[in-house]
Amino acid sequence: MSLTDTVIIGAGPYGSSLAAHLRARGVDHQILGRPMLAWRNYMPPGMLLRSEAFASNLHAPRSGFTVEDYCRQKGIPYEPMGMALPLEMFVDYALWFQANLVGEIQPVDVVNLRRVDGHFQLALSDGRSLIARKVVIALGLKGFAQTPPALQGLPERFVSHSERYGNLGWARDKDVAIVGGGQSALGLSALLHELGARPHILMREADVVWYQRPQAARSILSKLKGPDAGLGRGWRSLLLSECPGLFHLLDNAWRERIMEKSYGASGAWWLHDRVVDKVKISFRSEVRSASIDNDRVVLRVLTGNQEVSVSADHVIAATGFKTDMRQHAFLSKDIADEISVNGGLPELTSNYETQIPGLYVIGPASAHSFGPVMRFVYGTRHASPCVARHIAGSLKVGATQRVWSAGEAPMPERTGE
Ligand SMILES: Cc1cc2nc3c(=O)[nH]c(=O)nc-3n(C[C@H](O)[C@H](O)[C@H](O)COP(=O)(O)OP(=O)(O)OC[C@H]3O[C@@H](n4cnc5c(N)ncnc54)[C@H](O)[C@@H]3O)c2cc1C
Known part of the structure; x- marks a missing residue:
């Protein structure tokens, strides 16, 4: 059994961006999952990204790691808009990002997550066990597919x-x-x-x-009328792309209305x-x-x-996805029930923390709390620095209250729920 402050479950764009931020802040953490699995295995070769190149960056804690930086290094022509990024190029970019900014990624699955004495215990597919103070779920759309x-x-x-x-x-x-x-x-x-x-x-x-082809050169008036944003053109898109924190302030009815009518x-x-x-x-x-x-x-x-x-x-x-945290079979029943507040949707604090202190959800499953931008890679801009800051801050507070040594760590229990 090994101990760690923070475990990130998932090594896609969200998990990787957060790991880069935690690493930059010196937070002890481990990241689990197969690197870019959904993009490498479950999307068709030859697919082009729907998001524009400028809106497809994983979020780094320092400059030099955008799609544009990657293209410059590899000698690939880059256009922020209208480039239609091929899937294979995006995957290679994300692996390059991981190689430069993320520590070792352990390509294992979590098969069980439960609470033990105020900590989290994770059973892994390779038979190992981990104990962590904080856990971040970054599983993308996995398990949420909706079939009529x-x-x-x-x-x-x-x-x-x-x-x-x-x-x-x-x-x-x-x-x-x-x-x-x-x-x-x-x-x-x-x-x-x-x-x-x-x-x-x-x-x-x-x-x-049909979305319109973006025009590179637009007049100032046209840009004022409809600014380009991560989620598309227009002021509404700009607000939803850049201000997930504002979306979080809205009440449920408003959020649902916006989610229904957006994109x-x-x-x-x-x-x-x-x-x-x-x-x-x-x-x-x-x-x-x-x-x-x-x-x-x-x-x-x-x-x-x-x-x-x-x-x-x-x-x-091709009928989309519906968030339901209860679909994650590895969550113990008490965790699944406690965080699935609203028919399976997790209700998150402004720091992406669930009802269970120390347990966070980022990526598409956080869209109900932070808006449609979380269904896209662009949402890493908000989620990763925000969660990293909160984890680093609360671990610091925790460290003064309790020094965690192997001797006092909670004992693992039998898993296999
Ligand atoms: C066909 C398609 C096209 C898309 N195109 C775009 C686009 O152009 N632009 C855009 O911004 N978004 C696009 N999206 C949405 C995009 O996929 C998500 O926004 C993004 O992948 C979410 O990233 P993530 O890190 O949350 O999860 P993912 O990228 O899905 O990564 C999930 C990670 O979790 C790991 N994992 C799963 N189960 C476990 C487990 N039990 N234990 C440990 N690890 C586990 C996997 O190994 C993987 O590493 C598209 C989605 C689809 C389906």
Whole structure:
């Protein structure tokens, strides 16, 4: 068993940025998880990032580690906007960031997290145990995929969720129905079409909302009317991108209203020409039920007032994510119940701390408290310095009250809940 002040669970953009900040502050910590796992394994090769290059930086405690710095070092042409950052380049950038600013990342999973005598005990997939005073959960969208009830009973080989897409080679020459009208649905449809599959998008919306291509040179007036921000153009985007602390001050009803109305289904500008007139799209379409017939999925779809049937070799649910902390199987029941305040949503303090002192949540699962920016890498700008400052400060206070030695550390208990 080893002791540490802080454990970060997750080695994606959020966990890595926080680790860089803790390291810079000299806070004893360990970071667990497979480096950039979701981006390396569960996103399709050839994907382009939806976020602009300037909004895709992991947040460093000092200058010199942005996507722009990375491109300069590697001799890659860089544009803050309109560059359409390839997935592979972003992953390489993040690994470069980790190599320079983050200490050793332990590529293990936490299989159990529980409280013992006011500390946290973590059981790891390699059989080891850790005791920590502070734990930060930075697990991204893992476990939050939302599949419509109509598709839930289908055998796995006929249905999948867009959260887990690596190589799409299996789909060549196949009919693939994609349910959803957002970036994931549109992006997958373009890649599938280009590799020789026949994608068919079924979306509830009456049309696709396309983001406009950013213009590099704009007049001052145009910039005043609609400033460029991490989440897109406009004053509303600017506020939501730069002031997550203000969002945190709002009451629940306001937060929910903003979350509902912000950044709904839409497609990046660079997808427009790859999708329009190339991919079949059925608008105002909702899947009512699904069955398997003759080794194919048959979807009953309500399109306008008509029910039609759509047949495919496979159906992909590109239907988004819903935060529910209870989906994290490694959390002990008492922790899961205590932090899942509002139907699975964690209610966080202004320092990202949950109802359980010393337990923090950052990344997409903190969006209910800090707004839509937390669903994007851009949110690391606010989360990592804020949490690092709070942890460093409270550990200092704790250190004067209690000196933690191996002799008085809580004993590990049996795990396997
Ligand atoms: C298809 C797609 C495209 C996207 N495009 C963009 C984009 O263009 N721009 C943008 O800003 N955002 C984008 N996002 C959102 C983006 O994925 C998230 O904002 C971001 O990855 C969240 O980072 P994170 O560090 O919280 O988690 P992740 O990057 O998901 O990392 C999770 C980490 O947790 C670890 N882990 C998981 N389980 C355990 C466990 N039990 N124990 C220990 N470690 C564990 C994993 O190994 C991994 O290291 C996209 C999302 C999807 C699905």
